[in-house]
Amino acid sequence: MSHHIVEVKNLSHIYPDGTAALFDVSFRITHGESVAIIGANGAGKSTLLLHLNGCLSATSGEIRIGDTRLTAGTLPDIRRTVGMVFQDPDDQLFMPTVFEDVAFGPCNLGLSGMDVEQRVSDALERVGAAHLREKPPYHLSGGEKKRVAIATVLSMMPDILVMDEPTSGLDPFARRQLIGLMRDFQHTRIITSHDLDMVYEVCDRTIILKRGMVAADGSTGDLFENGELLKECQLERPLSLQGCPECAARIRSCGTAKC
Template sequence: MSQPSVEIVDLHYAYPDGHSALSAVHLHLHPGEKVALVGPNGAGKSTLLLHLNGILSHQTGELRICGLDVNAKNLGRVRALVGLVFQSPDDQLFSPTVFDDVAFGPIYQGLKPAQVDERVHAALSQVHMEEYARRVSHHLSVGEKKRIALATVLAMQPEVLALDEPSAGLDPRARRTLIHLLSEMPQTMLVATHDLPMVRELFTRTVVMDQGRVVADGPTAQILRDAALLEAHGLEMP
């Protein structure tokens, strides 16, 4: 078996007010796996995603990305390996143009202008938004913004994609476009979502979280036909 892209062992995290957000989380993702992360609001899904590139720092346990410990010393390398896409694209888009938004990461990495241009073109091509480079991000639709937000992390050439509620707020056409894009991506992928029909279509493996713990982890078909499991953890059969 190849080295895991994501390796989490007995991870614990509590917020400053003492609320326990993650408790004894164990999770391994292997290269190229696309895994859905489901559960009720407050289950710890977003908190877990924020740990993958060090935005939040675990208090006990082990967390490695492509064999690299997630710690202060490795933070720059880890953030290049993990592309985190927030639920709201407005949290990710802040530059004057789409090009500037997508170029921000490669520029921060210290790449030369020609390399930055190449990265931006490649990332926009991956999300089929090549013609939007000179557009203003905040004038785009929600679906277009989400694709640009995805391009901003693809420009960093990550090994792992971590997406928080990617289909939230999308109309049917934009949702279908997003599902198709995600199905094409070769990266290891962990996606927190309430969209169980998307889970059934796109992911072969599903992890259920509740109250900061992983309560189930298995083949998507098996998880989604377990009505008692879904009901117990605030989910409905798709």
């Protein structure tokens, strides 16, 4: 199962217009981990994500997915391994119906007939969207779109799931559903978000980016306790940790808000 490992070594990226977006970023994520990448606007989160499946190529440094180094030659394999869910589901759902959209990936993998059918059904089942199968994407609500967008990636059976701002723009109910969904995944998960409450619930480990550099990397609970650090990185403690007597009591008793 070594291919579930994501390793980023000394990654730097400078945009063509000269803006340095990432500088000497290194981390290693192992099988089954659930990792949040957080940071202020413009800290380089999205740029980092786009490197993970080769949509952007590094100015220097390297990325390994499992045993494979990300190069132009290994790109198709890497893209099969790393499933990417984008922030705006309208960018991701471009096919005429939900079914065809979820089938888009498997079809590109060269599957056909029953195999595609099976994958689509499974993926839609997992996100609880089986009833939306024949609908066109523009008839879906925001939460439905998000879930279908995740299904389009799940149908490719990736080993690593990368999600950009999964909870943005969702109502509380849809957000709650999505959090449940993300916690159920067995994949390695890499999530960027400003929704730190969600991060606190879903991710055990957090990497904080600050102006293109790794400012901190450690257990979510520890980092969120460190008010100084958060403030320095233009972040804030999640609401659930902000002096709510009940949560505080829970944290005191068992070390995390989750129990």
